[in-house]
Amino acid sequence: MATHFLGDTAVLTGRTMRHVTRSLDTIITTAITPVAIMLLFVYVFGGAIDTGSVSYVNYMLPGILLITIASGISYTAFRLFGDIQGGIFERFQSMPIARSGVLWAHVLTSLVANVISLVVVVGVALLMGFRSGAGVPAWLAVAGILILFTLSLTWMAVIPGLTAKTVDGASAFAYPLIFLPFISSAFVPTDTMPGPVRAFAEHQPVTSIVDAIRHLLTGQPVGTAIWTALAWCVGILVVAYFFANVVYRRRIS
């Protein structure tokens, strides 16, 4: 079985990638919400938000990137749910293939699709005046954090994809994830928030991830934020991967 894992996963990933390339609207819709929020905040609210010396578009782009990922991964749940509904999931399970390859194909596809969406969003941000003096190592670190974040949320998305009863249920879990950056340091500095909200905002994963990315992009020392960010990403990844596989095994046995 193990010998076929890579080959089977590659074949299955090729299939799901075709789903992405043949419905490019999924990439557009993934990018359009974050872009709309970005336009709204930069050109409507942004003027009233004091972010010190940092231009507002530079300030809020990290949060927008996380929103992009949060809305992008819901397509993983959607596609997985579609496979189960359509019966092709069972067909794969009854075939002599590496069984975990079925999930990995969806996860890898999510990774590629989200990277494309992220590039689109960064492109729009550049048009809106986003600039970064970050060097190659800092950009690589940013890419690493974003990929890790995508992986952890995608494995999380696998769970509703496998268990949902309706297509709405499969993608509904993404809404709180999209909302989470709003109660964080992504759009406004947290020190303007009232006590309890501020306490939540400062201790939820998005704030540390946003801060780490922001510091990397603006060339500031990242300090401990990056370790907190990585710990959150890896922690979510491990837990989500574990439960996704528990659900998967229950589903296929």
Add this chain to the structure above:
Amino acid sequence: MCLPQIRPAHPRADSSYEDGAPPAGRQIGQIPTDFPVPVADVLRSLAGRGDAGTDFGLTLTLRQPSMLAVMSTPSITPAIHVQGLEKSYKELRVLRGVDLDVARGSIFALLGSNGAGKTTMVKILSTLLKADSGTARVNGFDVATQAAGVRESISLTGQFAAVDEILTGRENLVLIARLRHLRDPGPIADDLLRRFSLTEAGGRRAATYSGGMRRRLDIAMSLIGNPPVIFLDEPTAGLDPEARIEVWQAVRELAAGGTTVLLTTQYLEEAEQLADRIAILHQGRIIVNGTLAELKQLLPPAKVEYIEKQPSLEDVFLAVVGENTVVGENKE
């Protein structure tokens, strides 16, 4: 052995072996000559509580004759061997001890109404579901302990045509060929498209296919890698008459190649058209199992009646719209 005269209601026997002799082990409406006890006698003695035998009464008296299946099975290892299979979903006992054998190279129909447990049977046999108790072997492999071997030996065509709608017909076939680790997936796909009259549609997305075309593609996908055993779960459910005939043709081609086919259906005519043996699954048990001829003997001998032969609505339908399309599509 003397069988009562029965209408030739088994057209397969006449029509479907143009390509050659039936595969070894196949029985066509005949009781094997080495059969120890005359089936007809057993059945008559079972059914013989008077001549009041409506089928309802018979069903009640024939609760345990699944042993008949064991008795009339040829001595070579069956392609599918099921014994004492039980499965419950929480309180609901779906299978309550199913015994059955399917001879290699035969078409076996599992007949039953909705909720009789047909799909559960197929899912257990195709390793998608674990049984609570009992044993099942497919192509000699135990479904519980040798699942990988079973998966190498089977193809499942589920209740809904499991094709990838976003891929083209050809891409669907290539996908499965790659997953079966075959060389040259392209020619394999092209060959199947031709055999199932889908060459022209091969480049179109499966989402644009008609119900019958989807099913044919579905069955074509199941043929890739020539698995010795194929499960077809209600292959014609929800299809119009023309599409149904297309699918029947596909199933006959399968069997002509020596593949063992286990199909489930709730259409009696389908079982009659296709199957070498028929088992009726009712409330989680096999209550009747035999060839069509054997099954017919469960009822009192045929009476000769004169009836006016009226064309059925299906005859009319096919005459008006069906024949042309079907013939046209199946011709190469």
